[in-house]
Amino acid sequence: MSQHIVVIGGVALGPKAACRLKRLEPESTVTMIDQSALISYGGCGIPYYVSGDVSDAIELSQTSFHMVRDAKFFKEVKGIDVQILTKATRIDREKKCVEVENVTTGEKASINYDKLVIATGASPRTLNLPGDDLQGVNYVCNPDDAVRIREAISKGQVSNAVIVGAGFIGLEMAEALADMWGVGTTVVEITEQIMPRLVSPALATMGQKHMEKGGVTFHFGETVTAIEGENGKVTRVITNKRTLDAEAVIIAAGVVPNSDIAKEAGLNVHDRGGVFVDEFMRTNDPDIYAGGDCCLVKNLMTDQPTYLPLGSMANRQGRIIGTNLAGGESRFDGVIGSFVVKLFETSMAGTGMSLEMAQAAGFDAISVLLTQIDRAHFYPTKELMTLEMVVDKSTRQVLGVQGFGSAGDAMVGRINTVAAILKTKPTIDDISNVEIAYSPPFAAAMDILNTLANFADNAVCGISHGVGPDGFKELWDNRESNECYFLDCREKPDAEPVMERNPEHWHNVPQGEVRQRMDEIPKDKQLVLICNTGARSYEAQITLAANGYENVINVHGGMASIKKYGVEV
Template sequence: MSQHIVVIGGVALGPKAACRFKRLEPGSTVTMIDQSSLISYGGCGIPYYVSGDVSDAKELCTTSFHMVRDPKFFKEVKGIDVQILTKATKIDRENKQVEVENATTGEKASLSYDKLVIATGASPRKLGLPGEDLKGISYVANPDDALRIREGISKGEVGNAVIVGAGFIGLEMAEAFADMWGVETTVVEITDQIMPRLVSPALATMGQKHMEENGVTFHFGEVVEGFEGEDGKVTKVITNKRTLDADAVIIAAGVVPNSKIAEEAGLNCHQLGGVFVDEFMRTNDPDIYCGGDCAIVKNLITDQPAFLPLGSMANRQGRVIGNNLAGGETRFDGVVGSFVVKLFETSMAGTGLSLDSAKHAGFDAISVLLIQLDRAHFYPTKELMTLEMTVDKKTRRVLGVQGFGSSGDAMVGRINAVAALLKSEPTIDDFSNMELAYSPPFAAAMDILNTLANLADNALRGINRGVGPDGFQELWDKRETSECFFLDCREHSDAEKPMERNPEHWHNVPQGEIYNRLNEIPTDKPVVLVCNTGARSYEAQIMLDEKGYENVINVHGGMAAIKKYGVNV
């Protein structure tokens, strides 16, 4: 029996659900409406159009075979009726109708449905500050925004740009301004780090330092209080600590689910916005489905409600909904929270919980940080990769892994491998013995994920006790007043320069010589062990433990992490 499916929203989830259903029930009718004239575009590609990596904005709205995804395309190729510039104003659940209004003419009408899909997405969070409507202040929501922002830059109208927010969009837009166009770029963030809660302070600082090396300035712990302008165009950003010159401003302070119409229809919604759905992507009305950036799903690690506005998730959920509209029982169990963001020649990626978010969720957790080559040490092209693992102490369950490394595929490949396992509640042992493809041009024989799990195991056993680069900085900053004995376990040629700079505080005994030179290492002071990456210093810690030393600290990540973190020794 044929159905009439109405889809509210035509960006990511809406078209995916509509097309999947139409393939399964070609005899049924699908009507998709959207209040914009632009539909089915890749919003996540906007920063890369602004940067110039994507040359033509039309590419954000085309298929892989270069057809523009407009109403004509959906009608002729997909068999779907699309009504653009049409706003859904009310859902009448009792009569199974959607009231709509033409955004151009104001004409009103009703669409009857057998089943309804809410794919209204999310909108950029507005700050509601004085001057926020000045020309030159933009949000990053659709290709029109991208065209307007890039046009201003290409005309030479932008010498100074201010980004409000240091999340995904904020960092991507900061790179776009600074890298391609050489614009003096400043990021203002209300918290004390980039990507708060998503990564640890140590990884965040590494990413921040790299962006600063590429010309981006950061101001943390600052609140934007308003904007000033001349002739209707922004010229200043006012924070609680300073005034910044600005020819362009990007507000990237997060997004808010567009769930008002669902709430008014009596559907179960979160108090902060977003529609609750079950594992079949159904709302509390069995004939209404919802997904994408306006849906609340389950976090598979915390079992708590989760809001994760990502295009990749919207597309996967769209297929689930399409199947179920046609009578299927496909499940979307939930999310673990996976991400990656490009930062010039590097990237930051992660999945699951960081230590901060794990503790906030009630876990008694620790984290360990490791730096290791992404390929065999003897292979000519190799780079250091930094990974951090969060583990529940009692159960040894791995709660998440985050990383900082090159912008190639090596790191995100490891993160994706972790993401695939997290829903199964894996332990350290699962990762210690995880099977991964090996060849010297692609990985080390003992892959960094295996080594990271082994480090976590040793930390829980108490035989690798240490701090990350942030902990080292705290110790190093107090070197004049503390009794810490900083011991470099590398060969003398590696330790020579820091010893010359810090003759009173930096000492050197290579790990292989420790037993023969114990008289040089005090027993009555904390001994802080450092090597290149933390491996030899771990061996040194074992050796000193065996000789009765009671306060030995290993610096996880070693000098590689210390340098990336920006500590000057």
């Protein structure tokens, strides 16, 4: 059946839906409109163009075989009519038409549709600050923004930059400026950590400390109040606590869905923005579909509407919409919430809920943190990986896993393993026995995911009692008054340097000697057990508990996580 499909938006979801439909219904007509001259570009690649990892901005708009995805490409290769520099101003659902206006000439027109796709995306959240219109103040929205930022830096016009926001874009842009260009880079974040809500304070601090080693400065709990400049150019940023020099400012305070046109048309839209859709990606009008960054979808962990603006999700939803436009019944069940962000030569990733999110959703949640080698301990090329698992104590359901490790595939591969099964509501036992492809160059015989789940099992069952690196820091900082007995369970050569620096507080009994040397270990103090990763100290904890020691704490992640957290012992 031939039909006319109109698509509002030409970046990610729009082109995917249009192309899918044309493959299924070549006889149908598709008109795609976008108010910009730039369409079908990889917006998530912008920080990597700024950094120089992507050499030319045109690569963000090319196919894998180096064809530029412009209006001519879509017409000749895909059979799709594209109207660029054309803004959709109104949807008339009764007449089934979209009113449009040419942004250059002001010419107005009306386009009739049989079915409509709203793919209007999102816009950067504006802070409405005094001075945010100065030259050098940027929002990261499209390749033109990236070109402008990189040109200013490459010409030597930027010595200091301030980034507002420590989320995905803020951190990626901080890395780009500090690593490739050596720009003095400061991140101002209104909350108390990077990646707020997405990861625990412990993991966030590990990522923060690593970025600080790369030359990035952070100021948390601060609000930007004004941006100032001279001769029309930015020169400084004013916060509620300090003044920062800056020849470039990047505002990365998140995005908001472009859903006004849907709301004005009478479609169901959330009070804070975002179009409501069903599992078929239909709005409350059966002839209008919507998806991508302008929509809300179901969170499969909470069954509540959520906003997750990701290019990967937009592309998957675009295929579903294209299928359904052609009469199919493809479903988009919802999202788990998975992410990864590159931080120099490391990465931070996660899926599902962090502890903060789980507790806010009403779960009786706890978390455990583990640092372990990412492959067989005897294999020469190995790296430490830190994973944190969030579980519901009463049901043993795994609610999420977050991690910090190398920028290779090892850590994000573990996160993706959990992401793939999280919507089935797996338990601790499921992850304990999850099958991982094994070979010493790629994994340990007991993979870190299996060990992490076993660790969570021990915590839920009350066998393991402990703290993460943040809890250790609090105990260590108050060591003069808290009567703690810090017991290093490593072999003497590993423990000795710390003992020499802290002779009054740091003690050593290797885990293999605990049974024979219990007379050296006091029962009237709180024992804090430490080893390299937390494994041997856990064994020591079991031994001590079996022999009447009641106040014993194991440091999760051991010295590896303590060092990543930035605690000096």
